[in-house]
Amino acid sequence: MSSQFTISNYFNAHTDLFSKLDYNSIEKCTQVIIDKINTSQKIITCGNGGSAHNASHYITDWNKMYTISTGKKLNGFSLCDNVGLITAYANDTDYQNIFAGQLQSILSKKDLLISISGSGNSKNVVNATNYANSIGADTMAIVGYDGGELKKISDYVFHVPSFDMQLCEDIHLMFGHMVMKSICKIKIYK
Secondary structure, three states, rough: OOOOOOOOHHHHHHHHHOOOOOHHHHHHHHHHHHHHHOOHHHHHOOOOOOHHHHHHHHHHHHHHHHHHHHOOOOOOEOOOOOOOHHHHHHHHOOOOHHHHHHHHHHHHOOEEEEEEEEEOHHHHHHHHHHHHOOOOEEEEEEEOOEEEEEHHOEEEEOOOOOOOHHHHHHHHHHHHHHHHHHOOOOOOOO
């Protein structure tokens, strides 16, 4: 159901969407990330557009805050942060290979790839996930809409059941913040 944009309607849409989220999937995905940190595996993120920023934001928060709060390392990397590599793969091979190509250099078996996508159908994140699956890495999809192809091919999924991209991106960012608070054992202050 759609309605005209108002600030109140935007917040009400979030409230409605919160009641539709699978909180167990958030907890399961968070635990997978914790397990990867505890075994010193790499955690690698990717996405396009706003999801690229979320992919970078996850790694920024997780790397910085985990090290500050625990004194330990977190091996987190975003495939969205090296413009030279992205444009080299796009120019020299194909834009659909910008993430899978990078993974060939850094991803190992049992590492974790987190692909973020509103639709779940972006070919470059699907290709990255297929590559990660092919070498025995674990895959996680943070998706919206109906989940798309990523929901079908990923080992772990957090799905925001909305076809509003901005609502999906908002909640995807919240997922990153919830993971950060979980791995750092940070309290919520009112």
